[in-house]
Amino acid sequence: MAPSTTTQNYLKAVYQLQQRQDGRGPVPMGQLAQAIGITPGTATTMVKRFADDGLLDYTPRKGVRLTPRGRKLALAVLRRHRIIETFLVQVLGLDWAEVHEEAEVLEHAVSEKVLDKLDAYLGHPTADPHGSPIPPAPGSGPMRTIEMRPLTSCESGQSVTVGRLLDTLPRFLQFAERNGLTPGTRLTVIDNDPAADAVTVKVGRSAPTTLGSAAAGKVLVTGE
Amino acid sequence: MAPSTTTQNYLKAVYQLQQRQDGRGPVPMGQLAQAIGITPGTATTMVKRFADDGLLDYTPRKGVRLTPRGRKLALAVLRRHRIIETFLVQVLGLDWAEVHEEAEVLEHAVSEKVLDKLDAYLGHPTADPHGSPIPPAPGSGPMRTIEMRPLTSCESGQSVTVGRLLDTLPRFLQFAERNGLTPGTRLTVIDNDPAADAVTVKVGRSAPTTLGSAAAGKVLVTGE
DNA sequence: TCTATTATTTTGAATAGTCAAAGTTTGAAT
DNA sequence: ATTCAAACTTTGACTATTCAAAATAATAGA
Numbered sequence: 469m470a471p472s473t474t475t476q477n478y479l480k481a482v483y484q485l486q487q488r489q490d491g492r493g494p495v496p497m498g499q500l501a502q503a504i505g506i507t508p509g510t511a512t513t514m515v516k517r518f519a520d521d522g523l524l525d526y527t528p529r530k531g532v533r534l535t536p537r538g539r540k541l542a543l544a545v546l547r548r549h550r551i552i553e554t555f556l557v558q559v560l561g562l563d564w565a566e567v568h569e570e571a572e573v574l575e576h577a578v579s580e581k582v583l584d585k586l587d588a589y590l591g592h593p594t595a596d597p598h599g600s601p602i603p604p605a606p607g608s609g610p611m612r613t614i615e616m617r618p619l620t621s622c623e624s625g626q627s628v629t630v631g632r633l634l635d636t637l638p639r640f641l642q643f644a645e646r647n648g649l650t651p652g653t654r655l656t657v658i659d660n661d662p663a664a665d666a667v668t669v670k671v672g673r674s675a676p677t678t679l680g681s682a683a684a685g686k687v688l689v690t691g692e
Numbered sequence: 693m694a695p696s697t698t699t700q701n702y703l704k705a706v707y708q709l710q711q712r713q714d715g716r717g718p719v720p721m722g723q724l725a726q727a728i729g730i731t732p733g734t735a736t737t738m739v740k741r742f743a744d745d746g747l748l749d750y751t752p753r754k755g756v757r758l759t760p761r762g763r764k765l766a767l768a769v770l771r772r773h774r775i776i777e778t779f780l781v782q783v784l785g786l787d788w789a790e791v792h793e794e795a796e797v798l799e800h801a802v803s804e805k806v807l808d809k810l811d812a813y814l815g816h817p818t819a820d821p822h823g824s825p826i827p828p829a830p831g832s833g834p835m836r837t838i839e840m841r842p843l844t845s846c847e848s849g850q851s852v853t854v855g856r857l858l859d860t861l862p863r864f865l866q867f868a869e870r871n872g873l874t875p876g877t878r879l880t881v882i883d884n885d886p887a888a889d890a891v892t893v894k895v896g897r898s899a900p901t902t903l904g905s906a907a908a909g910k911v912l913v914t915g916e
Numbered sequence: 917t918c919t920a921t922t923a924t925t926t927t928g929a930a931t932a933g934t935c936a937a938a939g940t941t942t943g944a945a946t
Numbered sequence: 947a948t949t950c951a952a953a954c955t956t957t958g959a960c961t962a963t964t965c966a967a968a969a970t971a972a973t974a975g976a
Contacts, residue, residue, distance in 0.1 A: 474933065497954060510934055512955055517932095529941065529954060560809040570803055577801030579794055585784040698963070721924060734964055736925055741962095753924060753971065919976085926969070933961090940955070946948085 471523075473576040476545045477504060478514060479523060482534055483542035494531030543603040543611070548575040548583055550596035550603075555586050557597040564597055564650070565641035598641070599632030599651035599688070616688035619667050620681050622657045628689035629654050635686045647677040649687060695747075697800040700769045701728060702738060703747060706758055707766035718755030767827040767835070772799040772807055774820035774827075779810050781821040788821055788874070789865035822865070823856030823875035823912070840912035843891050844905050846881045852913035853878050859910045871901040873911055 471479075481503040485495040501511040519526035523538035534542060552571040556562040562570065578586070587593075587605070594612070595601055603611050616631045630653045633644055644650065648671035658668040658676050667684040670676045679687070695703075705727040709719040725735040743750035747762035758766060776795040780786040786794065802810070811817075811829070818836070819825055827835050840855045854877045857868055868874065872895035882900050883892040891908040894900045903911070 472932080498952090506933090507935055508954065509936080509956075514933075556806065560806065560813060562805065562809060570806055573801045573803070574798075574806075577797045579797070581786065582780065582784065582794055582798075585786060589784060696962080722922090730963090731965055732924060733926075733966080738963080917976100920974090922971100922973080924969100924971075927967085928965105930965080931963085935960080936958095938955100938957080940953100942953080943951095945950090 471541060474514070475518065475521075475523070476541065476576060478518060479534065479538050479542040480545045480549075482524065482532055483539065483546065486533060494525070494527055494533045496531040500532065540606070544606070545575055547603040547605070548578055550600055551583060551587050551590065551593070552578060553596045553598070554590055554593050554602070558590060564645060565638040567597065568636040568638075568641075595632075595651070597651070598636075599630070614690060616690050619657070619669070619679065619684040619687040619689055620660070622660055622667070622689065622692075624657055624659050624661075626692045627654065627656045628691040630687060631690045632688040633686060634688065640683070640686065643683075644687070648672065648674065649677075655689075695765060698738070699742065699745075699747070700765065700800060702742060703758065703762050703766040704769045704773075706748065706756055707763065707770065710757060718749070718751055718757045720755040724756065764830070768830070769799055771827040771829070772802055774824055775807060775810050775814065775817070776802060777820045777822070778814055778817050778826070782814060788869060789862040791821065792860040792862075792865075819856075819875070821875070822860075823854070838914060840914050843881070843893070843903065843908040843911040843913055844884070846884055846891070846913065846916075848881055848883050848885075850916045851878065851880045852915040854911060855914045856912040857910060858912065864907070864910065867907075868911070872896065872898065873901075879913075 478500070481500055482495050485499055485503060489495065497508050497511045497515070500515070501508040504511070506514075515524060515526050515532050518524045518538070519532070522535055523541065524532045525535055526532050549571045552574045553567045556567040556570055557564055584605075593602055601611055601613055614631060619628075622628060630649055630651050632651060633641060633649070635641065649655070649669075653671055655669045655671045658670050660667045662681075665681045666678050667681065668676050668678040702724070705724055706719050709723055709727060713719065721732050721735045721739070724739070725732040728735070730738075739748060739750050739756050742748045742762070743756070746759055747765065748756045749759055750756050773795045776798045777791045780791040780794055781788055808829075817826055825835055825837055838855060843852075846852060854873050854875050856875060857865060857873070859865065873879070873893075877895055879893045879895045881891065882894050886905075889905045890902050891905065892900050892902045
């Protein structure tokens, strides 16, 4: 009855899509299918099974949302994923932009015992290298989240701190790294012109960088 | 075409059985089935597939042996397994007797990149915590093995050093640990009487321990 | 040599997860 | 309202891995 790797991936995807869509309404099949990289037909089939198992609530033609049990499982997977990412970067020194893929596999292979050791070894981190919060071990209180907003919401002239990168694609992360847009970095918004559909920022004393709004929307910041 | 987890487990098992039977003759289906924990019928079915893939040589009613390609793969799996075990014990401090099971899963989830980092982090170890040799990375020369013989081959009065434990069962390993029979430990054979089917040894200044010959046969030693 | 036991292979069926393609709904736009 | 495109569901099929049980071959002992 232990949830399979596949099950865990479905739940994780639903959780993350639910976050993005900000809770209101169920996650449509199409999005889920795309996120996991399977055909919509498969998504429908699988989702019905998970609904029977009490992990998802499924409304035909509408979509799915996690049940409490499903959410608990999804958070456990995310916790594994992020602790592993942190370990790979901080201890083994793997490429910041590429650990996601590694963790995607390892999150299904690491036992509770090993996870706890990793967590302790790292000093119980609360965020992974990309700034995503690490869900606490079950029974260790709620996930404490820091208030962040996308770079697109900043006004010209504001100084803020990069808190989190929402994309997992190495391409995007490598771009971010090259331009100093890593969590903890302070930056100043030179210009945010909705008409231009772009945001220009300056990190330290290097040349300014301009991000399209799609990219800027994936950079979450704190401060001011 | 990347070999599946299942394939890797079959090859690993064949390799280890081949070692035990000391090369001569193919590994019979029954043993393979038992080692992997599947029914003999399944073993036959699968083995024929692997033979088609050029990983095994299969002689009906006789058994299987690894092809060069199969052996290479088996050694790669063993390398992963043993580096992971070493890491779990030396870095994370997991229980010496229980890391085998963990590594059994992780060996299929760790990428080449991560493996190399682990190997470097550990200082390129040549043996795992149970004394089993770690196959070198492909192209790094042959596996250099240390000459060892079972405790059952020692004469009364000999002093030798524990080199390797052949069993992976936590029960056996915990027993070994409790009695100081871990790789590197020096011991003196108090008595080895084939008639008694047992070997009595003394580690340091603690009370002597007696092992049945089945257990003593799984303790490999060097020296004298 | 004959037979009884043991090892191995074959056969038929099951499960998890997947796709392609055909069939349905829904909802927006005319 | 009617229609069309997009989203969703159904159906039939396929792969990998497994088991149980029946069929077959090999072997050791009398």
